[in-house]
Amino acid sequence: MDQVVVIGAGMAGVSCARVLRAAGLPVRLLDRAGRPGGRMASAEHAGRMVDIGASYFTVSDDRFAEVVGDWRRRGLARPWTDTFDVFSDGALSRHSTGPLRWAAGTGLRTLVQDLADTAGLSVERLAVQAVDSVPGTGLMVAGEPAAAVVLAMPDAQARAVLSPALARERAGLYARFEPVLALSAGWPERAWQPLDGMFVHGDQRLSWIADDGSRRGDGAPVLVAHSTPSWAAEQLDRPDAAGPDTADRLGAADRLGAADRLDAAAGELLRALRQVLRIDSEPSWTSLHRWSYAKPAAGRPVGFQLWPSMVAACGDGWAQRPRVEAAFLSGLSLGTALAARLR
Numbered sequence: 001m002d003q004v005v006v007i008g009a010g011m012a013g014v015s016c017a018r019v020l021r022a023a024g025l026p027v028r029l030l031d032r033a034g035r036p037g038g039r040m041a042s043a044e045h046a047g048r049m050v051d052i053g054a055s056y057f058t059v060s061d062d063r064f065a066e067v068v069g070d071w072r073r074r075g076l077a078r079p080w081t082d083t084f085d086v087f088s089d090g091a092l093s094r095h096s097t098g099p100l101r102w103a104a105g106t107g108l109r110t111l112v113q114d115l116a117d118t119a120g121l122s123v124e125r126l127a128v129q130a131v132d133s134v135p136g137t138g139l140m141v142a143g144e145p146a147a148a149v150v151l152a153m154p155d156a157q158a159r160a161v162l163s164p165a166l167a168r169e170r171a172g173l174y175a176r177f178e179p180v181l182a183l184s185a186g187w188p189e190r191a192w193q194p195l196d197g198m199f200v201h202g203d204q205r206l207s208w209i210a211d212d213g214s215r216r217g218d219g220a221p222v223l224v225a226h227s228t229p230s231w232a233a234e235q236l237d238r239p240d241a242a243g244p245d246t247a248d249r250l251g252a253a254d255r256l257g258a259a260d261r262l263d264a265a266a267g268e269l270l271r272a273l274r275q276v277l278r279i280d281s282e283p284s285w286t287s288l289h290r291w292s293y294a295k296p297a298a299g300r301p302v303g304f305q306l307w308p309s310m311v312a313a314c315g316d317g318w319a320q321r322p323r324v325e326a327a328f329l330s331g332l333s334l335g336t337a338l339a340a341r342l343r
């Protein structure tokens with residue numbers, strides 16, 4: 001039997017590939033980054049990992065709780081906090097208590113890596129350009145036939161790889177994802193009051209601040225600030241701000257303009273962050289990450305899509321409440337449905 005090709009090794013793709021592998025089906029797991037994680041991204045800054053994508057995750061479903069329990073027993077996941085500060089209308093107004101938020105001492109990415117490793121899955125580095133349907137042959141990915149193709153990524157990225165022959169599938173991938181700019185910054189020592197995380201309301205630029213040292217449990221003086229989606233869109237929509245899709249088409253002068261623009265955005269976010277937390281000193285380093293497709297603008301009532309062509313889609317875009325847990329469950333449900341169909 002031809003392989004099932006899973007494109008995207010974020011939480012959803014790895015979750016799906018695990019089920020397929022456990023069912024004894026041949027699986028090929030591809031990601032352009034060459035490693036698992038996706039938006040559960042951790043990047044190294046000043047010799048330490050920083051969570052620059054998802055801030056934390058919550059647990060409500062028993063199937064995810066089982067996985068998280070195992071991570072906890074093995075020291076990979078850690079309960080972080082159930083209470084965040086809220087900054088509203090220029091003042092620290094109140095605390096917000098909610099569900100327990102989980103983090104990972106070694107960075108959230110390592111949890112997805114663990115899911116892949118414990119299932120014996122390796123990720124092949126490939127930026128897939130085209131998924132095609134060839135009459136008489138069937139589905140083709142990167143020149144090889146596939147029994148089924150799983151698109152485990154935001155809709156726009158999935159749509160971009162489907163050939164015009166897969167028009168019905170392209171039409172089904174319509175969800176809009178919002179952008180976020182994530183600024184990481186490190187100080188020589190803590191220059192702010194004790195903090196886990198803070199929702200920022202009423203600021204045009206800033207929506208959320210996480211203390212990465214508190215989250216990761218090592219106390220490092222590192223903060224990560226997320227922009228509002230609307231402000232990120234303003235920065236990215238400017239003709240001089242290159243996104244991943246436009247960078248190649250820009251000339252040298254435009255690329256320079258894009259870099260300047262993002263530098264300016266980083267400076268503005270840093271100013272807002274320092275203002276909110278009343279930090280007097282300059283950080284020793286900063287880094288800006290651009291998430292063009294950070295989060296779905298709205299949820300969907302179905303957990304995945306499996307078309308008659310055997311092209312399928314899963315991910316946080318296929319959930320009522322898009323988040324890490326939803327991506328896991330979407331991949332799990334699609335894997336189960338695909339395994340039943342292919343067996």
Ligand SMILES: Cc1cc2nc3c(=O)[nH]c(=O)nc-3n(C[C@H](O)[C@H](O)[C@H](O)COP(=O)(O)OP(=O)(O)OC[C@H]3O[C@@H](n4cnc5c(N)ncnc54)[C@H](O)[C@@H]3O)c2cc1C
Nearest residue numbers: 008010011012031032038039054055056128315316323324
């Ligand atoms: C800034 C930010 C903050 C967030 N905060 C939270 C939070 O606090 N709590 C929470 O629960 N969730 C949060 N999320 C959402 C959470 O990260 C996602 O719900 C989850 O990680 C989605 O997983 P996924 O597998 O669906 O997609 P992704 O993680 O996006 O995985 C898609 C993968 O597909 C790959 N890919 C794309 N195109 C191609 C191609 N052509 N060829 C090969 N590979 C390709 C990508 O490299 C990527 O690895 C946040 C996300 C962001 C960006």
